[in-house]
Amino acid sequence: MREEFPILQRKINGYPLVYLDNAATTQKPASVINAMNDYYANSNANVHRAVHTLAGEATEGYESCRTALKERFNTDKAIITSGTTEAINLVAHAWGRANLSDGDAIILTEMEHHSDIVPWQMLAQEKNIELRYVPVMEDLTLDMELFESAIEGAKLVCVVHISNVLGVCNPIEQIVSIANKHGAKVLLDAAQSAPHQDIDFKSIGVDFMAFSAHKMCGPTGIGALLVTDDAFEEMQPFMGGGDMIETVSIHGSTYQTNEQKFEAGTPRIAEAIGWTEALNWLSSIDIVAEHKRILESARWLANKLRAMGMNVYGRHDDHDAAVVSFLHPTMNSEDLAHLLDARGFAVRTGHHCAQPLLDRLQITGTLRVSLYFYNTHEEVESFVEYFSEILERFA
Amino acid sequence: MREEFPILQRKINGYPLVYLDNAATTQKPASVINAMNDYYANSNANVHRAVHTLAGEATEGYESCRTALKERFNTDKAIITSGTTEAINLVAHAWGRANLSDGDAIILTEMEHHSDIVPWQMLAQEKNIELRYVPVMEDLTLDMELFESAIEGAKLVCVVHISNVLGVCNPIEQIVSIANKHGAKVLLDAAQSAPHQDIDFKSIGVDFMAFSAHKMCGPTGIGALLVTDDAFEEMQPFMGGGDMIETVSIHGSTYQTNEQKFEAGTPRIAEAIGWTEALNWLSSIDIVAEHKRILESARWLANKLRAMGMNVYGRHDDHDAAVVSFLHPTMNSEDLAHLLDARGFAVRTGHHCAQPLLDRLQITGTLRVSLYFYNTHEEVESFVEYFSEILERFA
């Protein structure tokens, strides 16, 4: 598999790249890079409503992404956005502003990424909506008792499927069933889960699901919002412009009735074509087996780090992600990351766009190792080896 | 120059591609395609706040686009968006919603693209704002007298620099000076002008300027909004999420103070790197001379078509674009476009996302030929030759 990813040949400071920053973004197989290349070199044109051959090819390429999303995730509606963040903002503007009002409540969790907090804070301010945050407990899971008591009167639950800091997978089925009982819709932030699991949108039962291509071997600049037909009907247009309209006159406009209603302007054509290939690539591997394999490596790593005296933030249950967040008791994480980079190890430090979670854990950041399917256990072993060396030399 | 564009080698239905749909989107030189390729194959990582080498390279690559935009257009603030459409929607949400209210007026023109109409119609509905449309006159120019009388009490003027249907270049200096006198801000839709002219943002004097990379040899999925410092200070955040914040807590958030405030989520990294190369490519050619050359071809074409009995919509003044919109007196434009495609000629038909303009002209669409710098006069001649053949055979 590794030879399919050109960047894995890269040397950093003279050492082979060991890319362990996959929760931030994943690398791309040659098939994805080549598909975009091929589009620009052979078929580039603007889409929709055009007659010439290139425009036909571009339109088919763009729409093939929607088809691939519908197939992979079993959904009737797939709106293409610029990423998870825009997808969540789309829900806030297109659904939230039209369907929530003064005194309504939205439930968030302390585990959310900033992209699933800030849009709601803005909406809450504008519309005088109450935000209720489900706390994270000592064992790094959501306090489901408090969730049950908070749901009363809430119209929307926004929850991250898998935490990008902890790797913890939240009990979505349980959350959906409680929310449904109280007539609340559920928005799932699947930025970290869509890359790691086979998700069936219809059976998981949420109303909205947001994710990004770049975290699942696809290009930057594109993502999607999956929506149930019911929720779709309740959505008002968000951004206005070309492609999302049916007719425009100086007296007013009418809109498309399908997903294009929410895709104003020239769309992300090359990106859609690249993402289609990424979805194909994911379908070509045994993602369940691969996930099990890298999760094993993550567990092994977490235990090693604990044995070395690190504070590890994660539990690594079977459905959790292969993410290991940790802190050295005294050494600064960024110093460590710099030293790791000197030997080609790419890891991430900082607040990982989840400050409320870190506030709860009473820390300001972690050093995070995150694995994807092209990572090997040997890479993780070499990480541990070199990390011990650093500690001996610098701690 | 043509050999720099891989797609120009393409054959369509066995005939060499003659790409005359440049107002819809332009083709990409190899340098642009390769830069994105190279990013994905060697430097792909998420940007900002990271320590490792790849993240550093990705951040530099992304920010180099902003630097290139600032240099090329002489501006202090360049916000990166997904395109012209998102840039205009950003103004409507971030500036419009915060600074306009009940009873205010916005001036548009009948020549606007839907992307510069629909966002304002939506805002007008929400906030009870009056929209005043400056009419297009017989000679295809704006009625500046009516503009002067409409400006009274208006807070914002939204005007297209060059019409994507007519190629007509509007008198922006005059519009800005009238608007300034009445304290109205000006938003320039530069989607068609940024690719064809050297524009100095500070000296043209508008407050906002929106354009897309894909119409100037750059990739899909990226564009920009240039903003004056004053207008920037009046803008409230639009989309919320990662990267646009300074701090987030469950009690509220604080925002970045630079352009990142309006760039929520993982940005368009590969696209920014590609666009930088496109801007470099544009700087490497003599755009004034090239524009003159293709405008000459457009004039020649317009005259030929008139002589063949076509109705041509355009005047082709020195600053107008090399766009020729026309109609056959009886034959359907899409039929013609299909026949043209049979011999490799790519043209566009339809309403070109400018229905109010077509309403004014009392037509429902045109057949549009639009040239860019890699087009040759020979291509235009062969177009005329083949077009006459079609007319003989089918009209």
Add this chain to the structure above:
Amino acid sequence: MTYSSELSKLIEEFKEIDDKMERLEMVFDLADEVNLLPPQEWSDTTRVVGCQSEAHVRVDVVNACVNLESGADSKLVQGLMGILTLAIHGTEVAEALKLTPDFATEMGVLNTLSPSRSNGFRNMFDKVMREIEQIQGD
């Protein structure tokens, strides 16, 4: 499925043509095969939605056979209507209802056209079939 001999012949003819231009020319020529529904009889009920241009059809059943009138402002679209006319006009309802849009794919006529045009054909086909079913159901 099996086609009427006229349709079969048409399918064969189409298949033999390589040049897009000639295929388009053939579609153009077939525009004459429609029973013309003149523009003054076009209305919202006759309109084929989702077509780029104006395309109108009126379906009836006369003596248990399909009666199809149609017209469009695009000659290509009217050519497609001509093909459909050859396929089902005057045939028995039961026979007509057996037709699937595959025949157009088989002819290669759809990939001669832009995706939006072939969607238009699909919409027209669906509208005609739906109306035949409805009339039959009444």
Add this chain to the structure above:
Amino acid sequence: MTYSSELSKLIEEFKEIDDKMERLEMVFDLADEVNLLPPQEWSDTTRVVGCQSEAHVRVDVVNACVNLESGADSKLVQGLMGILTLAIHGTEVAEALKLTPDFATEMGVLNTLSPSRSNGFRNMFDKVMREIEQIQGD
């Protein structure tokens, strides 16, 4: 520009090292060169903004010479502070103000670091220089 002999020596030493790890090690070692501003004296006035981590400096002029105290929670950042200390601590104000951040580029120390870290260095440098100017202006 000309540097003090101590700074010049440091620049030469840095230039000779190819391995990033060793260069980082050298920066780490230079963390001891600061006149430590202990965490309990860190405040909003001493904070270098735009740094990822906590970085604090206090500048004074004593007998017309620069007095620089500093500290950071990152040893690398404190190492950068150590370099700045070697460059300007104890030198005459007029001399210190001549320094530009180029010396760090010349040393190759900045491209050892991530862009955000080198921005942090830049911010620290600017803050220190601004404060020296201010004190001198008073």
